Amino acid sequence: EIVLTQSPDFQSVTPKEKVTITCRASQSIGSSLHWYQQKPDQSPKLLIKYASQSFSGVPSRFSGSGSGTDFTLTINSLEAEDAATYYCHQSSSLPQSFGQGTKLEIK
Amino acid sequence: EVQLLESGGGLVQPGGSLRLSCAASGFTFSNYAMSWVRQAPGKGLEWVSAISGSGGSTFYADSVRGRFTISRDNSKNTLSLQMNSLRAEDTAVYYCAKGYYGSGQDAFHIWGQGTMVTVSS
Numbered sequence: 638e639i640v641l642t643q644s645p646d647f648q649s650v651t652p653k654e655k656v657t658i659t660c661r662a663s664q665s666i667g668s669s670l671h672w673y674q675q676k677p678d679q680s681p682k683l684l685i686k687y688a689s690q691s692f693s694g695v696p697s698r699f700s701g702s703g704s705g706t707d708f709t710l711t712i713n714s715l716e717a718e719d720a721a722t723y724y725c726h727q728s729s730s731l732p733q734s735f736g737q738g739t740k741l742e743i744k
Numbered sequence: 745e746v747q748l749l750e751s752g753g754g755l756v757q758p759g760g761s762l763r764l765s766c767a768a769s770g771f772t773f774s775n776y777a778m779s780w781v782r783q784a785p786g787k788g789l790e791w792v793s794a795i796s797g798s799g800g801s802t803f804y805a806d807s808v809r810g811r812f813t814i815s816r817d818n819s820k821n822t823l824s825l826q827m828n829s830l831r832a833e834d835t836a837v838y839y840c841a842k843g844y845y846g847s848g849q850d851a852f853h854i855w856g857q858g859t860m861v862t863v864s865s
Contacts (some may be wrong), residue, residue: 638806673789680858681789686844686851687783724789728849732805733779733791 639663642727643736651744656712658739660725665705669729672701672710675720675738683698684723717743746770746854748840753859760830760863766823768838768854773859774798774818777848782836783858793825793836795847803848807835830863837861 640663657690660670668688673681685701685728698713712719720743725736728744752764766778780792793814794803802814813826823840838860845852 651798655752669849675789675853680855681852682855683844683851683853686853692851692853726789726791726852728851729847731794731803733794733849735789735791 638732639666639727639730640735641727641734642737643705643723643725645739646737647740649742649744650715652717654715656715656719656741658710658712660703660708660710660736662706662708662727666727666729668704669727670701670703670708671726671728672684672699673724673726674719674721675724676715680729681724715741715743719743738741746842747777748842750809750838750840750855750856750859753838753861756830756861757865758831758863761828762830762861763791763828764825764840764859764861766825768821768823768840768842770811771842773821776828777843777850778816778823779841779843779848779852780814780823781839781841781852781855782834783839784833784836787807787836789798790836795823797846801848810846827861830861834861835861835863 672685675681722738722740749767779794795814811829840856841852842854844853
């Protein structure tokens, strides 16, 4: 089973700041890594698929990079509406798995 | 518009059973594998099960294998999850999710609103 470890678990940031969230896989998953945003009492929303492919309708300030075992979600010029929990997800092998989540608080 | 709508959640006693449904619309349902993902209160996301577009292949997390059964009715555009021998640790919001490209191992680009399952005496 592939374990995904995100860091940090929590981050308090100010608007317009650049944010980087990392996701490390316990073994190589190629580029089968996806990122989601979840706000309280809402379903998760896909931001980035296959490590770096932006999903339709997602603001351009969200970007992803990485391959193999190390991946990064970057949010440029953070906005207040970006307050949420972010999850990575691997679909390379079964069972599929998610990272533990990174909660972003806006100061 | 592509939509997924779950139903069937509720309160059930430990050891009991519950059947969840997910009504799909806005896409050719039989062309896409579908998955169930759950989220315990205040916790992260956990993949539960997936089924191929034809229904011929099914996959489960170890935590539910042998207790849960995923199925689909392509004539009714409906995905189901039969949950037996429920435990307190199965308490969660259950989401159905659609893969982007159609395989069972894919990014989930459409999620339902979720249905809450509470296992408690």
